[in-house]
Amino acid sequence: MSKSLIDFHKAERYILHSGYVLIGLFLIRNMAFHFTTEEFWGPLKGRIWIDLLAVSIFMFWGITKKEEPSNYKSWKYLHPLFLELILLFSVINIAIELNYSYLPLVWISIAIVSFILAGWKHEGIGRLHVYSFGLFILSIFHQVILYNSTMNYVGRALTFLDQPFQLACIFIVLAFSYLVFFYKRAVLLAINWPHVLQFMKPLSDVLYKRAAFIGVYLFCAFLLSISYFMFAPVSSIIPGVIWLLLSIVAVTLSFQNQSTNFMGVDRYLLHIGYIFIGSFLIRHLLVHIQVEAYVGPFKIRFLIELLALAVFVYWATLKPKTIRYKSWDLLHPLFIELIFVFSVFIIALEVNAIWQPLIWMIVAFALAFVGNNKQWNLSRLVFYSLIMYWIAAFQTTFVTSTYIVPSTEMLNQPWVYGTASVLFQFIFLAYFYMKCSLENIEVPRSLLFLNRYISLINNKRNVYIFYPLIICTAVFLYWSYDSSILTLLWVLECAIVFIISILLKEQHFRYIALGSLAICIIRLVFYDMVQASTLNRALVFLGVGLIMLGMNSLYNKFKTRF
Amino acid sequence: MTRGHIVFLLLILFGGTFIVFTLYKQKSRAPLGMSFSPVFQLIGKSTRSTDIALTRMLPIDQMDEKEYGEAIAKEYLLQADKKDKNYIYLNALIKEVSKFSKKKFKYQVFIVSSPVANAYALPGGVICVTEGLLSTMTSEAQIVSILSHEMGHIERGHCFDAIKFELAFKKIKSGTTGQLADIAINCFLHHSFNKTQENDADEYGYDLLVLTQYDPMACCEAFKNLQKQEFKSRQSTIVSDYLDTHPPLPLRIEKSGQNALQWWEEHQDEKRYVGHKNLIDRVSMTEQAYEFEWIKEGSIL
Numbered sequence: 001m002s003k004s005l006i007d008f009h010k011a012e013r014y015i016l017h018s019g020y021v022l023i024g025l026f027l028i029r030n031m032a033f034h035f036t037t038e039e040f041w042g043p044l045k046g047r048i049w050i051d052l053l054a055v056s057i058f059m060f061w062g063i064t065k066k067e068e069p070s071n072y073k074s075w076k077y078l079h080p081l082f083l084e085l086i087l088l089f090s091v092i093n094i095a096i097e098l099n100y101s102y103l104p105l106v107w108i109s110i111a112i113v114s115f116i117l118a119g120w121k122h123e124g125i126g127r128l129h130v131y132s133f134g135l136f137i138l139s140i141f142h143q144v145i146l147y148n149s150t151m152n153y154v155g156r157a158l159t160f161l162d163q164p165f166q167l168a169c170i171f172i173v174l175a176f177s178y179l180v181f182f183y184k185r186a187v188l189l190a191i192n193w194p195h196v197l198q199f200m201k202p203l204s205d206v207l208y209k210r211a212a213f214i215g216v217y218l219f220c221a222f223l224l225s226i227s228y229f230m231f232a233p234v235s236s237i238i239p240g241v242i243w244l245l246l247s248i249v250a251v252t253l254s255f256q257n258q259s260t261n262f263m264g265v266d267r268y269l270l271h272i273g274y275i276f277i278g279s280f281l282i283r284h285l286l287v288h289i290q291v292e293a294y295v296g297p298f299k300i301r302f303l304i305e306l307l308a309l310a311v312f313v314y315w316a317t318l319k320p321k322t323i324r325y326k327s328w329d330l331l332h333p334l335f336i337e338l339i340f341v342f343s344v345f346i347i348a349l350e351v352n353a354i355w356q357p358l359i360w361m362i363v364a365f366a367l368a369f370v371g372n373n374k375q376w377n378l379s380r381l382v383f384y385s386l387i388m389y390w391i392a393a394f395q396t397t398f399v400t401s402t403y404i405v406p407s408t409e410m411l412n413q414p415w416v417y418g419t420a421s422v423l424f425q426f427i428f429l430a431y432f433y434m435k436c437s438l439e440n441i442e443v444p445r446s447l448l449f450l451n452r453y454i455s456l457i458n459n460k461r462n463v464y465i466f467y468p469l470i471i472c473t474a475v476f477l478y479w480s481y482d483s484s485i486l487t488l489l490w491v492l493e494c495a496i497v498f499i500i501s502i503l504l505k506e507q508h509f510r511y512i513a514l515g516s517l518a519i520c521i522i523r524l525v526f527y528d529m530v531q532a533s534t535l536n537r538a539l540v541f542l543g544v545g546l547i548m549l550g551m552n553s554l555y556n557k558f559k560t561r562f
Numbered sequence: 563m564t565r566g567h568i569v570f571l572l573l574i575l576f577g578g579t580f581i582v583f584t585l586y587k588q589k590s591r592a593p594l595g596m597s598f599s600p601v602f603q604l605i606g607k608s609t610r611s612t613d614i615a616l617t618r619m620l621p622i623d624q625m626d627e628k629e630y631g632e633a634i635a636k637e638y639l640l641q642a643d644k645k646d647k648n649y650i651y652l653n654a655l656i657k658e659v660s661k662f663s664k665k666k667f668k669y670q671v672f673i674v675s676s677p678v679a680n681a682y683a684l685p686g687g688v689i690c691v692t693e694g695l696l697s698t699m700t701s702e703a704q705i706v707s708i709l710s711h712e713m714g715h716i717e718r719g720h721c722f723d724a725i726k727f728e729l730a731f732k733k734i735k736s737g738t739t740g741q742l743a744d745i746a747i748n749c750f751l752h753h754s755f756n757k758t759q760e761n762d763a764d765e766y767g768y769d770l771l772v773l774t775q776y777d778p779m780a781c782c783e784a785f786k787n788l789q790k791q792e793f794k795s796r797q798s799t800i801v802s803d804y805l806d807t808h809p810p811l812p813l814r815i816e817k818s819g820q821n822a823l824q825w826w827e828e829h830q831d832e833k834r835y836v837g838h839k840n841l842i843d844r845v846s847m848t849e850q851a852y853e854f855e856w857i858k859e860g861s862i863l
Binding site for chain 2: 237399402
């Protein structure tokens with residue numbers, strides 16, 4: 001056989017080159033002219049048929065492999081880029097051809113399809129994992145911007161699936177599903193990047209390290225903003241409630257993924273849980289508390305607050321198997337404090353001022369009881385119960401005792417609740433003295449500074465628990481009773497303090513009791529003698545005398561104790 | 563996670579869904595969008611309590627306030643036209659309303675010649691109402707709600723607290739020093755709780771209105787009428803919310819309106835008086851109650 005005039009190997013190379021040239025020419029022409037033609041061929045525009053054909057041809061190119069390794073540079077450098085060409089060509093054409101309302105949905109759908117394709121064992125398409133993540137980010141931004149610009153159309157006469165609300169809901173489901181699959185299945189380490197795209201390798205490495213961080217935080221920001229745009233036009237209260245519910249979804253997912261630890265995603269889920277809680281609290285303070293509407297007998301705001309308390313309790317009851325993150329150690333234990341502070345906030349906001357001292361005392365009892373229960377290991381609540389007791393004593397004395405209401409009904413009178421509160425304070429005092437201890441109180445790491453104050457109070461425990469009530473009762477008596485009988489009541493209080501000094505064997509109580517008694521006697525002689533009527537004077541003198549006799553006999557009986 | 567956690571989670575999600583659904587149905591909205599005003603109002607309670615404690619510590623009492631009020635009333639009485647029908651009408655109203663007072667003051671209302679709709683209370687039971695307010699309000703119930711609010715300031719000691727040092731220092735013949743102390747305290751502290759005081763007076767005023775025979779919704783309607791007088795829409799910033807002397811009107815409208823709606827919901831068989839004609843004629847309800855002015859559950863009988 002004679003030698004052929006044509007070098008087939010060279011011809012093959014040039015045929016390949018001419019193929020690339022033709023594709024290039026097609027792309028230029030496609031960009032320059034095809035978009036301007038609007039002619040329909042059957043159900044679709046002519047240019048769409050051409051685009052579909054082009055994608056099919058690119059795919060044919062892409063899957064075509066040479067049996068022998070080729071030395072052609074074009075084969076080595078250009079041919080692997082058909083994957084990128086298909087993706088880019090599809091994205092551009094879809095962006096042009098499709099209604100903009102559906103684009104975020106399409107991007108996330110392409111991301112999902114790309115992700116599934118990347119899982120195939122086909123050589124060299126593992127990088128689709130990276131591209132799919134890029135598309136996910138694109139879709140997130142596009143959805144937020146789109147919803148923000150189209151939310152005014154909500155409620156317009158569009159079909160069900162054309163409503164931005166419905167489309168956004170579908171998008172959220174798809175985006176969430178994508179993230180779940182991504183964290184479970186994505187392979188970002190062993191990606192075989194073509195020569196031309198070697199510069200992308202650091203990107204996939206960064207993505208391997210930061211995908212959980214970027215994806216979860218981005219999705220959190222997306223959920224925060226999209227829920228706001230979706231619900232704020234209907235009711236400005238709904239976004240806050242949604243954030244609250246999302247916080248428990250986040251912490252639950254974080255717990256579910258604790259053992260699996262996909263890219264450390266549980267840590268970031270926990271963080272976004274905190275972000276949702278923080279966002280709710282800010283919104284509650286700035287927006288929710290303005291709303292006074294009722295649902296049945298309750299304010300809707302109050303129901304939201306109860307829901308928030310339930311969510312905080314849910315968070316607080318979750319205990320990690322092992323403390324791996326700082327947030328578990330520093331932030332999470334503070335949910336107890338959050339529950340406490342939020343409860344105080346609710347009471348201050350929702351409860352009538354005249355009932356508040358009584359409610360503070362009920363809270364003080366509840367805290368002391370829970371704090372005393374060793375099983376729950378919340379001994380610091382004992383300290384908080386003391387704070388509530390002080391607040392109740394202060395409010396009863398300075399606010400409730402002189403608070404005026406227009407009503408004349410007995411059950412609406414502040415003194416009823418003030419007296420009940422004082423009674424509760426005495427019972428609490430006894431309970432606290434006998435059952436509660438400020439020794440060995442455990443506080444979380446982030447609240448270690450409290451130890452200083454706790455030990456300060458513990459050093460003079462009786463001073464801090466007895467004196468507030470003694471002083472407040474004296475002042476309460478001053479404002480509540482006529483001056484003629486006031487001295488008698490104060491002397492009686494002095495006698496009680498004297499008895500306390502005997503029981504506790506603490507001298508300072510005796511000094512206070514006797515010092516106050518001396519002041520009372522001076523007042524009795526120089527003030528009451530002038531002011532009160534003869535009968536009152538006689539009764540008060542008799543009463544004071546009897547009390548002093550009683551004190552004297554007590555002193556003689558127990559003087560060994562001093 | 564335990565089974566208990568799962569049940570708890572489901573209950574929370576169920577409760578949350580119920581609230582979202584209710585909000586969606588009610589279309590509840592915050593009157594001001596975002597505002598720091600309610601937060602300052604709430605925080606102001608603690609500063610206010612401290613201020614109350616300070617007042618209680620001083621050696622002054624209701625008798626001092628009464629004397630102070632009588633001195634002010636004497637000044638106003640010199641200028642007042644006692645035959646003026648507005649003066650007679652408002653004092654007839656306050657006479658009825660002040661029956662619910664717990665302080666032994668003689669409540670008196672004086673007319674201030676000003677087109678601006680305003681009312682203010684002075685220590686010792688003196689209330690001043692502008693002519694502008696009388697022309698802004700549309701019913702007797704609304705006027706009573708305003709008077710009740712001002713009474714709230716006096717009864718709850720807001721006016722008294724503002725002059726506590728003046729009264730205390732007067733006893734040692736140094737009233738000017740006391741005035742200066744009051745001015746200083748009011749400058750530095752008052753902003754932190756004046757909204758709290760206004761809210762306090764609103765609550766007192768509403769409770770008092772409910773005890774009378776007037777429509778509880780009048781309180782909300784009075785605020786709506788006042789809102790119409792506001793020329794510019796309010797921009798909420800942290801500084802303006804702090805410096806505002808009164809809670810924003812939309813918030814007061816929301817609160818009093820919702821409370822009144824709830825009251826009507828719970829008292830469907832009761833009837834209440836509005837008194838549009840009474841205000842026009844300047845004849846109080848006690849003198850002449852018109853049958854058509856009674857309403858039942860928000861509608862005229």
